[in-house]
Amino acid sequence: MRWLGRLWRIPVGRAAAVVVVMIGVVALVSLVWTPFDPRHADAYARWLTPSWPHLLGTDGTGRDILSLLMAGSRVTVLVAVCAGLVATAVGVLLAALGALTARPIRESVAVLVDILIAFPVLLIAMMISAVWGGSLWVVVWSVGIGYGVNIARVARAELRRVNRADFVLAARASGLTNGQILARHLLPNTAPVFIVQLSWSMAAAVLAEAGLSYLGFGAPVTTPSWGLLLSELQDYIAVHPLSVLWPGLAITATVFSLNLLGDALREATDPTLARGERRPQAHVPEVVA
Template sequence: MTPRWLRALWGSGTGRFGIVVALVIALTAVVSLFWTPFDPLSTDLRDRWATPSWPHLLGTDGTGRDILSLIMAGARTTVFVSVGAAIVATVVGIALAALGALTARWLRETVAVLVDILIAFPVLLIAMMISSVWGGSLWVVIWSVGIGFGVNIARVTRPELRRVQQSDFVLAGRASGLTPAQNLVQHLLPNVAPVFIVQLSWSMAVAVLAEAGLSYLGFGASVVEPSWGILLADLQRYIAVHPLSVVWPGLAITLTVLGLNLLGDSLREATDPTLAHRSAEVHTPEVVA
């Protein structure tokens, strides 16, 4: 039987859009591992700046590379960075939130100060600073965005954890002999999942933007790694002559970020009973006697 939250998610227009976008990007990344119309890194100077046609559905760039193949291969980089950043953000966020809500007072206050300091630094700035020292790579983007949004997740979920910690079922679990770790897994985290999920989706969306932006500036993916940011940087130099070619990587980035954000918002509404109930009340037509 389909879970209620999944039915609610699919019943929302924004939820369906987010699901479709996420599935298309994931499927494109998987397919590109085995097949692309052309070799993404293969150049053919005889076929430079080809207009969209049957062999090259989205045209070619200034070196004759097929743009559709480059976008398909770039989806691999997007999925790798967004999923990697989400995993890092999950670990960092849960660890800091748990330390800031469930430990001794002096440790809670120390973690709170640390979170407030780290959250003052923009994620992209941290990534650029790290890249200038260690060199640009996808791992720099993953760790920078993951840690940055892990701090954001901890800051948002810490008050929720402390609120849920005073609930009767948590106190009953503690009285029955559950350890703090067991209480965290069984009672606390499921009750802050809606807040956690939307923050996590934002971290994935920002990871896509960060990878594209840093690669555009030369701090992200290397030139031998297909990336939407690198492709956008290459094509925008010729935007006055070949404006259509720039549309495709820009559209891919925009739709992916928009889809992930809308998916996160819809997930929160579908998994939070109070939001779902409020939405149902708004959409219930008034019956006139």
């Protein structure tokens, strides 16, 4: 776990991790407390500017924007975590099939990945949502499977590289099955690749959910969502531009933080890229005349 220490020593990674943790804490706090009921509309509090009772103001129905953002963070965290886990599971499965199975299966998986990766993830999610209706779980599965194909394409080469290592060949010669080799040797030695891809897929899931909700294909209208809030407030951007700023900043900060965290994780998990650490140099023995 030395890469955690290296990650903390990277300023960008440290700042991104702090932001991501803060968003998670806000989502947890919103489960039990928000300044106002995010679903409560007050006709006497329409379009209030930021003040002490309403720190970020209110929208056109009198709902508190801060409360809406806090409630929407639950959707963001749920989609990011679930879609990231689905993407990682799909990526591990396809990468393992493409690296450990017989040649016909490997080639079939490679063709399947190349075909699936050609379809835009958002387009597939919109088509599924149009058939099954807007749902967060539709977004989770469509985005997770879509980005899982990208993870498989990256991780397959890494699994094949580790699979040719001497310790893996020795484990196979000792009688271990492919499943045992995958669990004991391949996954632990390629975990940094999946961790980095997990962070990036979570950022893509947040952006995809916000975009789909903005277009009306994501979260239902009764579910607080940053993308849905942005869609509702955009009609009043010329009159009340500040109200549109907050959900836009929340989406931007979350996506940027997850992407920067992924970059920092890539640097922290690769000792040759870690800052402040020198590459190990080969020892050249002295020649005594």
